[in-house]
Amino acid sequence: MSKRILVACGTAIATSTVVAKKIEEVLKGKGHNVYIDQCKASEAPAKASNFDLIVTTTPIGNVGDTPVIQTVSFLSGIGVDADIEKIMDVLGLE
C-alpha cells in the first residue's frame, strides 16, 4: 500500500498545494507513489492518525504518534535535499 503523507499549512490555499506537488514529484522520480492530502494546520490533529507522516510549513498541535517534519524548504528552496532524505527515512523508502 502506498504511504500516506498529510501536508499542512495555515490556510491550505497556497503553500501546502505547492509543497504537496513538489513532494509527490520528487518521490515519483525516485519510483515511489505516495498518497498525499493537504489541510489547514488547525485540521491536522484530527486527521493525523490516518497518515504515515505530516509535512507542515507551520507549527501544529498535538498529532499523537504520527511523525512530523516542519519545514519551509520546499518554498524557500533552501535545504530541499535534506528534507527529502528525512521524508524517505521516516517512510522507510529507499
Place this chain on the structure above:
Amino acid sequence: MNFQSFFHEKLVLFADVKTKDELFELMCNRLTEHGYVKESYLDAIKKREVEYPTGLKAEELGVAIPHTDSVHVNKEAISVAILNEPVTFNHMGMEDTEVEVKVVFMLAIQKPDNQLGILQIIIGMIQNKEVLNKLSNCKDESEVLAIIKQYSEENVD
C-alpha cells in the same frame, strides 16, 4: 497557465512604506479598487499574517506571499509589490524569526487545485535568485510583468 488573467499592471506597486500593515493597506486597496477582493480581505490578510506569517528568506532576498481564505476573493489575481526599503515580516513557520522583505506577492486565490501552475511559478521565482534580484531592481510596472512573463513561459510544465 493563463498569465494575463492573474497579473495586471494596475496591480504592480512600487511601495515606500515603513511597516507591513501599511503595505497590506496599499496592496489590498488596489485589489479592492479593481474589484478583485472584498472589503473584508484586508482584515483577513492582517489576521492571517499574525497567525501564520508568510515571510520567506530566500537565498539572497526576503520575500513574502500574504494570502487568506478564498471567501474574501471575488476574482483571482496576484498583486506584486517591489519595496524601496525592506519591510520586516515574521518568517513562515519559525517563531521569533524575522525577515527583511523586498518583494511581495499578494495572492488572491479561490481554488488552489486549479491554480497549482501559477503557485509553482511564484515559488519557482522565489527560489531563483537572478529573477528575484531583477524584480527587486525594477523601475516600472511593465518591466515587472515582462520578467514574470518570461519566467513563466520558460518554466511551464
